[in-house]
Amino acid sequence: MAGGYAVPAYNFNNLEQLQGILMGCAETRSPVILQVSGSARRYITAALLPHLVRGGVELVRSLDSPIPIALHLDHGDTFELARDCINSGFSSVMIDGSHHPFEENIRLTRQVVEYAHARGVTVEGELGVLAGIEDEVTSEVSHYTRPEEVEEFVGQTGVDSLAISIGTSHGAFKFKVKPGEEPPPLRFDILEEIARRVPGFPIVLHGASSVMPEYVDLINRYGGVMEEAVGISEDQLRRAAAGAVCKINIDSDGRLAMTAAIRQFLAEHPGEFDPRKYLGPAREALAAMVSYKNRQVLGSAGRG
Ligand code: G3H
Numbered sequence: 001m002a003g004g005y006a007v008p009a010y011n012f013n014n015l016e017q018l019q020g021i022l023m024g025c026a027e028t029r030s031p032v033i034l035q036v037s038g039s040a041r042r043y044i045t046a047a048l049l050p051h052l053v054r055g056g057v058e059l060v061r062s063l064d065s066p067i068p069i070a071l072h073l074d075h076g077d078t079f080e081l082a083r084d085c086i087n088s089g090f091s092s093v094m095i096d097g098s099h100h101p102f103e104e105n106i107r108l109t110r111q112v113v114e115y116a117h118a119r120g121v122t123v124e125g126e127l128g129v130l131a132g133i134e135d136e137v138t139s140e141v142s143h144y145t146r147p148e149e150v151e152e153f154v155g156q157t158g159v160d161s162l163a164i165s166i167g168t169s170h171g172a173f174k175f176k177v178k179p180g181e182e183p184p185p186l187r188f189d190i191l192e193e194i195a196r197r198v199p200g201f202p203i204v205l206h207g208a209s210s211v212m213p214e215y216v217d218l219i220n221r222y223g224g225v226m227e228e229a230v231g232i233s234e235d236q237l238r239r240a241a242a243g244a245v246c247k248i249n250i251d252s253d254g255r256l257a258m259t260a261a262i263r264q265f266l267a268e269h270p271g272e273f274d275p276r277k278y279l280g281p282a283r284e285a286l287a288a289m290v291s292y293k294n295r296q297v298l299g300s301a302g303r304g
């Protein structure tokens with residue numbers, strides 16, 4: 001927060017995503033939070049995941065680029081999942097009780113915090129529900145984080161960081177905008193009120209992909225159908241990173257970068273069937289996207 005930048009939290013599901021993220025962060029000397037959802041952990045398999053990540057850490061050390069690397073559970077939904085991740089070597093977990101009533105969210109989050117802190121692991125909680133893409137504007141408003149709940153939540157749970165809802169949403173179709181229209185701005189008034197109530201406390205922004213048009217265009221040009229995809233503008237993200245937002249979550253932009261590269265490669269090389277031939281360029285595209293974000297949007301480059 002003091003440096004006016006945000007640490008990137010990039011989601012991964014496989015070897016090439018892990019490599020691409022680490023390459024982009026090592027190249028830009030950026031700290032990085034590697035994050036996996038519960039379903040990503042099941043996809044990789046719980047048995048393989050810690051070894052894969054330890055290998056990734058060794059790879060980065062061998063590049064002579066000693067950036068800080070965290071392994072974080074994204075959107076953990078039960079105590080048991082958070083506990084299993086902590087016991088298998090995660091350095092950080094999110095317990096997302098935001099869909100529960102306030103008191104239940106506090107109870108569940110505190111349970112995870114007690115277990116995690118006793119083992120040197122940090123915890124991210126969440127207050128407020130990110131808007132779904134189908135929601136009407138009016139119902140989105142009622143899902144924003146209520147600043148008046150933040151102090152009590154942070155005080156009662158002991159969380160180390162807090163994800164909030166100020167107008168972002170998950171996925172590649174964040175807003176329904178007519179051609180030529182701008183998406184609605186984020187609710188910086190809510191963010192500023194939260195920062196006023198819990199000064200110095202690290203805030204997390206989920207659903208923060210820009211849905212970078214260059215990748216959407218490539219996907220559409222090479223056989224994909226993503227015409228209405230739209231994300232958060234880079235200016236809004238820069239403003240958030242300069243303030244109380246210390247961790248910015250990016251999954252969709254990585255998926256788009258890789259898919260664009262794979263679609264382009266396969267369209268241009270229809271006889272190719274060696275996975276390395278199309279996953280290699282996809283990995284490079286992801287590393288380039290990560291470098292760009294760290295340098296131009298999050299401001300994390302050179303902070304590792
Ligand atoms: O916020 C959710 C992340 O984008 C992870 O998505 O559950 O499909 O792995 P996932």
Ligand code: 13P
Pocket residue numbers: 011074075169170171172205206207208209210249250251252253
């Ligand atoms: P995006 O879908 O905008 O990349 O958000 C990712 C996220 O919040 C992961 O927790």
Ligand code: ZN
Pocket residue numbers: 075170206207249
């Ligand atoms: Zn999220």
